[in-house]
Amino acid sequence: MKRYDVAALGELLIDFTESGFSAQGNPMLEVNPGGAPCNVLAMLRKLGRNCAFLGKVGNDSFGKLLRETVNSCGIETKGLLYDDEIPTTLAFVHTLAGGEREFSFYRKPGADIRLSKEDLDMEILKNCRIFHFGSLSLTDEPCRTATACALSTAKAAGAWISFDPNLREPLWKELRDAKAEIAWGLARTDILKISDNELLFMTGKEDFDEGVRVLRTQYPNLRLIFVTAGEGGSFAYYEGLRVFAPIIVMENTIEKTGAGDTFCGCALNGVLEHGLENWNEAELLKLLQFANAAAAIITTRKGAIRSMPEREQVETILNAH
Secondary structure, rough: OEEEEEEEEOOOOOEEEEEEEEOOOOOEEEEEEEOOOHHHHHHHHOOOOOOOEEEEEEOOHHHHHHHHHHHHHOOOOEEEEOOOOOOEEEEEEEEEEEEEEEEEOOOOOOOHHHOOHHHOOOHOOOOOOEEEEEHHOOOOHHHHHHHHHHHHHHHOOOEEEEEEEOOOOHHHHHHHHHHHHHHHHHOOOOOEEHHHHHHHHOOOOOHHHHHHHHHHHHHHOOOOEEEEEHHHHHHEEOOOOEEEEEOOOOOOOOOOOHHHHHHHHHHHHHOOOOOOOOOOOHHHHHHHHHHHHHHHHHOOOOOHHHHHOOHHHHHHHHHHH
């Protein structure tokens, strides 16, 4: 028996999201705790899963807010450390038409990339059913080495490996480095959640089926692949199956920060319930529909970690559609 259903490693940061204008006409920004790996865990906690986070934040007011927020979600934080020298990473989210976003980062460096392999809580890594990570912990040292150590430790203890590339181009010195590090992650992954633009980036294929075919040829270790395509819905690829589910459109959509992470958390919950063997089309469709509904809800709310929906809310949306 493993103590944790999912352990995730990576960035924990503040998303400054647009929140109207002041009386003087100045743009106002809302402080929203975020960071893709912990967003995933926040959704999993709403579904009753035991989760732990490994990472580093600055020993500053933002870092303390992040620890308090993660603790309040019921996520284990003994693997979350403070850095006394480097501040917490900040992201500024500019909302575009349709809820899409542009990101600007204050991370040269940020505390999250200062996580070293010596900082890792090995007890967490040896006692999780799934280890989840993204590519933002692969941009710089020492966090790149820490990620590799964490992954190998969890895998050696029998964990499934989950990866979301979560490509953020401004954080890479060279895009060829991003491609190389994402390829490293793909070669070690059992469960992949990848967006349409990331699939194109890694394979050069606009057709999802062709892109997935390329990935499977290059990385035969990939057992279950989820492709999210925004307005184009979501897809699951498992052995000979290809399953599609359309999105649920919400009239009160604000912006899409955290939608992919919400989907990913729901997908990992489905794997925890079912395992990685003997999926059929109906089961995969049910998983996609639930994940799409949860992601639709998050687009109507500011932020991510504090905004994840309850299971009952997701089921209400499903029943309505």
